[in-house]
Amino acid sequence: MIRNFLNWKNIVGGAINFKILLMNKEIIIAVAIGIGLSASCGFRVFIPMLVAGIAAKIGILPLNQGFQWLSEWPALIAFGTASAVEILAYYLPFIDNLLDTITTPLAIGAGTLLLTSVLPIDSDFLKWITGLIFGGGTAAVVQGGTAMTRLASSEFTAGIGNPVIATGEHAAAFGTSVLSLFIPIVIAAVVILTVGFILIRFGKKIFRKRGSRT
Numbered sequence: 001m002i003r004n005f006l007n008w009k010n011i012v013g014g015a016i017n018f019k020i021l022l023m024n025k026e027i028i029i030a031v032a033i034g035i036g037l038s039a040s041c042g043f044r045v046f047i048p049m050l051v052a053g054i055a056a057k058i059g060i061l062p063l064n065q066g067f068q069w070l071s072e073w074p075a076l077i078a079f080g081t082a083s084a085v086e087i088l089a090y091y092l093p094f095i096d097n098l099l100d101t102i103t104t105p106l107a108i109g110a111g112t113l114l115l116t117s118v119l120p121i122d123s124d125f126l127k128w129i130t131g132l133i134f135g136g137g138t139a140a141v142v143q144g145g146t147a148m149t150r151l152a153s154s155e156f157t158a159g160i161g162n163p164v165i166a167t168g169e170h171a172a173a174f175g176t177s178v179l180s181l182f183i184p185i186v187i188a189a190v191v192i193l194t195v196g197f198i199l200i201r202f203g204k205k206i207f208r209k210r211g212s213r214t
Contacts, residue, residue: 026120031134032188033061034115036180038135039191041110042142043173045103046086050079051177052114060181064127067117090166093159100147104140111139138195145198 040048049070055061056071069075086103090096112128115135121127146169153161180187 029184030118030120031115031130032184033180034118034131034135035138035191036176036184036187037114037118038111038138039142039187039194040173040177040180041107041114041139042144043146043169043176044083044086045106045110046079046082047170047173048114048177049110050076050083051174051181052117053079055181061118063117064119067113070117087170090169091163093162096150096162096166097147097154100143100150104143104147107139107143108136112136138191141195141198142191145194145202148202 037048037052040051052061053070053076056063056068057076063070086099089099112131112135114131116127116131119127119130121130146165150162150165153159153165176187176191
């Protein structure tokens with residue numbers, strides 16, 4: 001009798017531990033996807049939102065309740081139009097550097113939104129705080145790194161090299177967004193290493209630049 005009780009206790013305990021493990025795995029994967037999408041927002045604001053919306057539309061990316069509007073047709077059309085305008089605008093001389101200033105808060109907002117939209121946490125407050133720190137923070141660092149790179153290109157090549165940088169950023173925004181859906185852990189690891197490199201290489205300049213704007 002006691003032995004049977006202990007066996008059932010072990011079975012129930014194992015089932016609970018397995019459920020917790022699955023929940024932790026789900027959170028880890030969600031955070032990894034969100035970090036990848038947020039990093040993409042640092043390259044381009046609207047491309048990752050378009051990719052995420054399409055992925056949710058076709059059932060690849062599960063969205064939290066209240067974020068389903070990201071996959072609705074009006075949002076997809078708006079994201080697609082904004083993506084096209086943003087891509088073309090970065091090929092215009094001098095406008096590209098101006099866009100870096102304008103898109104910084106947009107990138108932070110988009111990164112926060114995308115990570116929050118996929119994070120399976122019940123507490124809305126904790127969900128948004130996590131989205132802001134990891135999503136918005138990642139987008140801000142990546143965007144700051146691309147802005148410093150473009151500024152250096154404008155200085156040393158008189159803007160001639162900027163279209164090449166812009167093309168690479170377009171590809172990075174699209175590629176990182178798509179790959180984040182299929183190999184999120186790998187992409188998140190690459191993003192973390194990239195963010196670390198940017199902070200070490202450009203950290204002081206980025207924060208000095210942010211401080212001069214306020």
